[in-house]
Structures are given as C-alpha cells and as structure tokens.
Amino acid sequence: MTAGSLPRRVVVVGASAAGLAVAEELRGRGFDGALTLIGDEPGLPYDRPPLSKQLLSGQWEPDRLLLRPHERWDALGVDHRPGTAAVGVDTGARTVRLADGDACAYDALVIATGARAVHPPSLGRGLSGVQVLRDLRDALELRAALARGGRLIVVGAGFVGAEAAAVARGLDVPVTLVDPLPLPMVGALGDEVAALLADRHREHGVDLRCGTGVREVLAEDGRATGVVLDDGSRIEAATVLIAVGARPAVDWLDGSGVPLGSREHDGVEGVLCDARGHAGDSVWSAGDVAAWWDGSRHLRSEHRLSATEQGRAVGAALLGQEPPPAGLPYFWSDQYDLRLQSYGVTGRAPAFEVVEGSLAEGRFVGVYGPPDGEGRPRRVDGVIGNGMARALRTWRQAVLDRAPLPVKDLTNSPR
Amino acid sequence: MRIDIDEEKCCGAGQCVLAAPDVFDQRDEDGIVVLLDAAPPAEQFAAVREAAQLCPAAAIVVAED
Numbered sequence: 001m002t003a004g005s006l007p008r009r010v011v012v013v014g015a016s017a018a019g020l021a022v023a024e025e026l027r028g029r030g031f032d033g034a035l036t037l038i039g040d041e042p043g044l045p046y047d048r049p050p051l052s053k054q055l056l057s058g059q060w061e062p063d064r065l066l067l068r069p070h071e072r073w074d075a076l077g078v079d080h081r082p083g084t085a086a087v088g089v090d091t092g093a094r095t096v097r098l099a100d101g102d103a104c105a106y107d108a109l110v111i112a113t114g115a116r117a118v119h120p121p122s123l124g125r126g127l128s129g130v131q132v133l134r135d136l137r138d139a140l141e142l143r144a145a146l147a148r149g150g151r152l153i154v155v156g157a158g159f160v161g162a163e164a165a166a167v168a169r170g171l172d173v174p175v176t177l178v179d180p181l182p183l184p185m186v187g188a189l190g191d192e193v194a195a196l197l198a199d200r201h202r203e204h205g206v207d208l209r210c211g212t213g214v215r216e217v218l219a220e221d222g223r224a225t226g227v228v229l230d231d232g233s234r235i236e237a238a239t240v241l242i243a244v245g246a247r248p249a250v251d252w253l254d255g256s257g258v259p260l261g262s263r264e265h266d267g268v269e270g271v272l273c274d275a276r277g278h279a280g281d282s283v284w285s286a287g288d289v290a291a292w293w294d295g296s297r298h299l300r301s302e303h304r305l306s307a308t309e310q311g312r313a314v315g316a317a318l319l320g321q322e323p324p325p326a327g328l329p330y331f332w333s334d335q336y337d338l339r340l341q342s343y344g345v346t347g348r349a350p351a352f353e354v355v356e357g358s359l360a361e362g363r364f365v366g367v368y369g370p371p372d373g374e375g376r377p378r379r380v381d382g383v384i385g386n387g388m389a390r391a392l393r394t395w396r397q398a399v400l401d402r403a404p405l406p407v408k409d410l411t412n413s414p415r
Numbered sequence: 416m417r418i419d420i421d422e423e424k425c426c427g428a429g430q431c432v433l434a435a436p437d438v439f440d441q442r443d444e445d446g447i448v449v450l451l452d453a454a455p456p457a458e459q460f461a462a463v464r465e466a467a468q469l470c471p472a473a474a475i476v477v478a479e480d
Contacts, residue, residue, distance in 0.1 A: 017471075024468055047473050049426070064424075067473045305428065305471040312468065330471070332426050339427055339445055389446035393429050 006319060007107035007282070008033040011096055013086045014112030014249075015039025016048065018287025018307040020067050022110050023078050025315025036104055037078045038096065040085040041135060044073055049304050051139040052163040053334055057170055058143060062136055086113070089256040091281045108282050108318050111258070111271050112311065115246035115288040115302060123155060123242050124217030129224035130240040133160050142241060146173050150238020153227055155214050157184035159333055161243030162197065166335035169204045176207040176235050178214055178227070188331065190352045190368060193340070193384055196359050200336050207235075246302060248289040258283055261291050261298055270300045276323060277314040284318065286310035305330045328399055329382075337362065341392055344368070344382030344399035351377040353405075356391045363387035365395050369405065379404050416460055417478045418467075420450050424474035431470060435462035448474060 010026060012019045015037050023035055039045065046065035054060040066073075073080075081098070088097040089109065096104045117132035124130035133142055142164070146152065152168045154161045157179035165177045177184065183194035184201060201208050213230045217240055226236040248270035250260050259272040259279055266272060271285035275293045279285050287307040291298040301310075305327065313323035328343045351371035357364035365385040369377030380403045385392035398407050418438070427446025431439035438459055440449040455463055460479075467475040 021468065028464070028468075049472070050424075054423070059423075069476060072476070305430070305469070308469055308471060324465075327430075330428060330430075332428060332471075334426070341427055341429070341446060387444055389427060389429060389441040390443050392446075393432065393441075396429075 009036075009105060009107045010034070010110065010318060011036045011038065011104050011106035011108075012110040012112055013038045013096060014110075014114055014287065014289070015041070015045045015080065015082065016112070016114055016287070016307070017045075017067065017304060018112040018114070018290075018311040019110070020045050021308045021311025022112065022286060022315045022318075023076055025312045026318065027076055029316065029319050029321060031315075031319060033107075035076075035078050036081065036106075038081045038084055038086050038098065038104065040083065040099075042083045044068075044070070044080075044082070046136060047304075048135075051136065052133055052160050053167065055136070055139050056133075056143055056146075056164060056167045058147075062140070065136070085252070087252050089253060089258060089283075091257050091283060094282060106282070108284065110314055110318075111253070111279070111283065111285040111289055112287045112307075113249040113252070113289045116249050117160075117242070118245050118247055119242050120244070122216065123214060123244075124219065124224050124240060127217065127219050127222060127224045129238065130217055130242060132242050133164060134246065142239070145239040146171055148238065149173070151176065151236060152239045152241060153178065153235060153237040154241045154243055155179075155227070156243035156245065157181070157208075157210065158243060158245065159185065159188070159331075161241065162201070163333060163335055164241055164243065165201060165206055166204070169201075169206060169336075174207075175205070176209060176237070177201060178209045178212060178229065180211065180213040180230075182211050184208070184210065185333070186348055188342075188346060189340070189384065190346060190348050190350070192352050192354075192359065193366065196362075197335065197338065197340075200338060204336055246288065248291075248300065250289060257281065266291070266298050268298045268300050270298075272298055276317045277310055278317065284314045286314045301329065303329065303331045328396065338386055340384060340386050341389075342382065342384040343392075343396045344380075346382040346384060350381060351375055353377050355395065356385075357388055365391050367395065367398070367405065372405075377405055380407065416455060416457075416463065416480065418450060418453050418455070418463060419476045419478070420448050421474045421476070422447050424472045426472040426474075428471050431466035431475060434466040434469060435459060438463055439466060 270291035368382035372378035
C-alpha cells in the first residue's frame with residue numbers, strides 16, 4: 001500500500017493460526033475491504049499443537065481441530081481458497097500466482113505460510129514407514145501406523161518428537177527416542193527440567209537414547225526396518241518418525257524480491273521483517289515463517305501463541321493502527337502427567353532455580369536468568385511451571401518486570 | 416454474549432485470565448480454565464473477545480447476540 005492510504009484488498013497466504021489472526025484482527029477493527037485467505041491444505045483452518053497430542057492418541061477426530069467453528073468462520077466474510085498453493089509473488093504488479101493458474105491482486109500481502117518439517121534425504125526420505133509430523137495428513141498417517149503395531153523410533157527429542165513418544169507409550173507402542181543432545185527438549189527446558197522429563201520417559205518405558213544421532217535408516221524393499229545409531233547399534237522398528245525440526249516455507253518466494261534471511265548472513269531463515277512484521281513493498285509476514293526484528297537481530301518463533309500475536313499485530317498495522325502490546329514468549333508441552341508451561345526466555349544457557357514446589361514432587365515453578373557468582377539466576381528472564389498455575393502467573397509478572405532475584409514483594413504483584 | 420469453553424482443548428496457558436480476569440480463572444493443579452461468568456456484562460465484551468482470539472488452544476467460543 002502506498003504511504004497514507006489504507007489497503008482495500010488484503011491477501012493472506014497461509015490459512016493457519018497466524019493467517020486467521022490477521023483476518024480476525026482486520027475485521028475486528030472494522031476493515032470492510034476484500035480479504036482473501038489462501039491455504040494449500042483442504043478444509044477450514046485447524047490447529048496444529050493437538051496433532052502430536054489428542055489427534056495422535058485417537059482421543060480426538062479431525063473435526064475437533066478447527067480453529068473456529070463454521071459459524072464464526074462464515075461471519076468473518078473471508079474469500080477462502082482452500083487446497084490452493086501460492087506459487088509466486090510479483091511485488092511490482094502486486095499479484096500472487098496460484099497453482100491453479102489463477103492470480104490474486106492485492107494492496108497488501110501477508111505471508112503466513114508457516115514452516116515445513118525437515119526430512120533429510122539421509123534419513124530415509126521417500127521410504128515407506130518413515131515420515132515427519134507437521135500437518136493433519138502426517139498425523140493421521142502416524143496414528144494408523146501406531147495402530148498397526150511394532151516399534152516406533154522417534155528421531156529428535158524436541159517438542160514434536162517427545163510428545164509423539166509420550167502418546168505412543170500411552171497406546172502401549174514400544175518406543176525408542178533418539179537425540180544427539182544429552183536430554184530431551186534440553187534446548188527449551190534447560191538441564192534440570194529436561195532431566196525430569198527424561199525420567200518420565202524412562203519410567204513410562206521409553207528406550208531413551210540421548211547423546212547419539214542416527215547414522216542411517218535401514219530398509220528392505222522400499223520399506224524402513226529400523227535405524228543404525230552413530231554408536232553403531234541397530235534398532236528394528238515398524239515406523240520411524242523424523243522430528244528434527246522445521247524450516248520456514250519460503251520456497252515459493254524465490255526470486256520474488258521479498259527479503260529472505262539466510263543462516264550465514266542473518267542468522268535466521270524466513271521472511272525478514274521490521275519490528276511490526278513489515279517486509280517492505282506492501283508485504284507483511286507473521287507466524288513461523290516470519291523473522292521479526294527484535295531491536296538487535298531478526299528472530300523467528302515457532303510457538304503457537306506467537307503466531308496469533310504476530311497475526312494480530314500485522315492486522316492492526318495494516319490499518320495504520322497501534323498494535324496490541326507484545327506478549328511474552330510462551331510455550332507449553334503435555335507429556336504423561338506433565339503439563340509444562342513457560343513464559344519468557346528459557347533454555348540451557350541461563351542459570352535455573354526452583355522457586356516454588358520441587359522437581360521431585362512434580363509440582364514446581366522454576367526461573368531462568370543470567371547467573372550470579374554462585375551460578376544461580378540473579379534476574380527473572382523466564383519461568384516454567386507444572387501443576388501450580390496461580391503461582392506461575394505471579395512469576396510471569398516477575399518475567400515482565402525482569403525482576404532481580406530474590407524477588408522481595410512477589411505476593412503483591414498483580415496476579 | 417454467551418461463552419462456551421472446551422476444557423479438553425484448554426492447554427492451561429492462562430491468556431484468558433490475563434485478558435479478562437473477571438470472567439476466567441484457572442484450576443491451580445492443571446491450569447485448566449474455569450469460567451466465572453458465562454454471560455458477562457457488556458463492559459467485559461472487548462476483554463472476552465480478546466481472550467477468545469488469543470487462546471492458543473482455541474478453547475473459548477464466543478456467541479454474540
């Protein structure tokens with residue numbers, strides 16, 4: 001859109017959480033122009049976090065995943081193009097090219113195409129019995145494979161891999177969980193909480209192989225039969241789940257002039273945006289695909305709440321309005337009896353300390369922050385909790401305040 | 416306005432309590448949403464809409480009259 005004028009035609013490519021948030025925010029703020037939502041998957045927008053939880057376990061069927069019920073969706077007044085991939089953008093002519101040959105003109109374009117699961121060719125790509133878990137089709141395929149029985153090997157103990165392993169154990173499927181790092185989800189949780197999670201996986205019968213990678217996927221007649229680990233051990237399996245991360249879905253933007261990050265130059269892949277999601281030339285971006293400027297570098301978040309928050313912010317900015325204040329980074333993960341919740345900056349680099357409850361009882365709040373002279377956090381940069389929702393909300397406020405530790409007046413902080 | 420919540424969908428993020436503390440609470444042991452007022456007064460409408468939009472589990476459905 002040109003400076004000073006508001007868009008009348010907004011095209012959003014990507015019909016998941018971020019794209020939906022853009023559409024809702026625009027309509028909620030009174031935008032009555034044309035709103036087109038292009039998505040390469042069939043059906044109404046659905047939610048992804050339950051794919052590795054309730055959908056995989058069989059507790060839910062796909063209709064339960066809809067992000068909004070039909071009537072809320074209809075009320076948005078969106079020209080929805082499901083099952084239609086965008087294949088290119090002409091930023092000069094301001095059109096999006098679609099796989100069906102159609103073209104879609106825009107005054108403002110929002111790129112919300114998310115990320116795709118990485119499946120390296122060396123890890124059995126193309127073999128049957130080996131798969132990733134990113135969309136509904138993947139989840140249903142994995143669910144059917146688990147129902148057929150036989151061992152599941154999960155390669156990668158991040159969010160998707162660890163959650164899928166927990167679900168499979170709940171279905172009494174034998175599971176081996178492999179990761180080159182020393183503990184599951186250690187990059188997000190840090191050593192202490194990741195050790196608790198590792199114990200839970202072992203207690204539930206997972207064959208946990210941390211500190212080793214997978215050298216190759218074994219196959220017979222085009223079908224996976226197991227893996228060989230870096231330490232040489234062979235494990236037989238009926239199904240191999242590759243859960244080694246995701247990369248932003250930007251292939252369709254090659255040569256478009258939309259600024260794309262590279263690991264070498266920018267430290268991050270994805271659509272390079274300013275602090276409000278603007279990538280220049282009437283192009284905006286939100287969600288997993290977007291790398292927003294945080295004041296010192298471009299950062300990409302793959303967490304669910306961030307997709308909604310960025311989508312809302314872009315919706316406001318498209319109308320020249322002040323976006324809602326940015327929230328804290330947030331993630332959750334449900335595995336066995338654990339319902340982990342976290343706000344702020346966590347991980348292995350900061351120091352960690354339990355401030356309420358205890359890891360041993362499984363009810364706790366712990367904080368992350370830069371270490372003091374004794375290796376304890378001296379400030380609250382992040383927090384994680386399980387089974388203590390109210391206390392966690394109180395400590396969330398300490399994260400917002402970047403409160404020094406020990407916190408003196410926590411009980412008087414707003415809950 | 417009528418609010419419906421789906422406890423099974425709720426992931427315990429607590430975003431609803433932050434957005435509309437007079438309408439939503441959380442169970443302490445698992446963080447699951449507790450609906451305090453299924454038909455809130457008009458001054459809560461904006462906060463409730465925000466809660467429904469922010470909910471990362473899409474567990475809040477708002478029906479507007």
